[in-house]
Amino acid sequence: VRRNILTLSTAEQQKFISYLNLAKNTMSADYVISTVTRAEMGENGERPMFSDINVYDLFVWMHYYVSRDAFLGGPGNVWTDIDFAHESAAFLPWHRVYLLHWENEIRKLTGDFNFTIPYWDWRDAQSCEVCTDALMGGRSSFNPNFISPASVFSAWKVICTQPEDYNNREALCNTTGEGPLLRNPGNHDPSRVRRLPTTADVEFVVNLPEYETESMDGFANRSFRNALEGFADPETGMSVLGQSTMHNALHIKGNGMTNACLLCCPFWHNQYHFFISIYERWLRTHQPPRTSYPRANAPIGHNDGYYMVPFMPLYRNGEYFLSNKALGYEYAYLLDPGQRFVQEFLTPYLQQAQDIWQWLLGAGILGAMVSIIIGLLAVLLRRKLKRNQRRKRASSYGERQPLLQSSSEEGSSSYQTTL
16 A cells, blocks of 8 residues: 555654665666667677666666657757657556556565555645655755755765757766756746646546547647646646646646756655556546557557567556556555555554564563562562561560569568569
8 A cells, every 4th residue: 555655654754765765875686777779789789788777776767768869870860759658648557667666676675575655645735745854855055956964865866867968979878977966846937837736636637538639649638648747737628838737747846947857856756656646546437448548649659559668577558557456556545434544544553563562572571570570579568567567566565574473582472473
């Protein structure tokens, strides 16, 4: 069950942050990345050029690679109108698989096979609620574009932030660090983003009946996918120019347009999960058959039968046009009220108890020992008091003389004998 990051216990939040930092500082045991194009490796791959990469940046690189411009030969000669994961039908299935992969890699890394990525419910938020030092890092008081030094994320270096430079050099992003993590929520053009998405926006979008409409791109009208991605007005469903809504609004308003690598910033995984939960709500509301997903005429890489780039093993887009219940996970806020109470209110306390059971056991043993010692002292004290009471009674009459005293000299009874 994926839970709201703001309802996690402090211990659970800290564990999540520590997992992220561990992923950033641990090389992937299963994956390497290509540092040059296929052509540069030779016709038969005789010049393989790959690089190790840490677990976190592996997914930064994947997100870069799926949407990068295609090289057509020669520096700067690129095809920009290509993206296998955005601006068409595969947007939601691709990101669902992306997050499932990311979640699974964290589980393998940590050995915590109950781990799930928490989501950030950003509906009606007025600011970045997770941008605090306790969570995803607050704003630095020295430079508003930097992460607060009190956050572990202030030490992170980013990759894949210079797409124009890669195009000019006809090179791929590699693992070279390109500077610190930058983020400045709210530092954006207000004419482009009016506000963060509201509950009303989400409800309108969920009720749009068609997943995809012509032209199956950023200009599609009354398309659920296009409205949720943020190329359409969430109050009418009609495509808009010069404005960003929903998903796109979160990108711009949340990041402040400080660098090109949005996935370098860890809180994007939390907000992406909430978008995928809205996709899940739409699937449950409309229960579309798989034939509702485009089988032809979508932009390259987005049709039902196309394989998702760059995942291994291979997955087709249409295979993830189904409820997450079939995939074995759920969102806490979509549970029945009773189940939701257990997950969001009872589970944190049980988790805290599980985390500190050793201390509770130690405290119980110590308490039992103290109780035994106190009991023994009480018994000993009681016995001592009883002995003292007996002695007191024995001495309360003073020293006694025999009533009969005989006088050997006088041979007669004394006064006491007579008495």
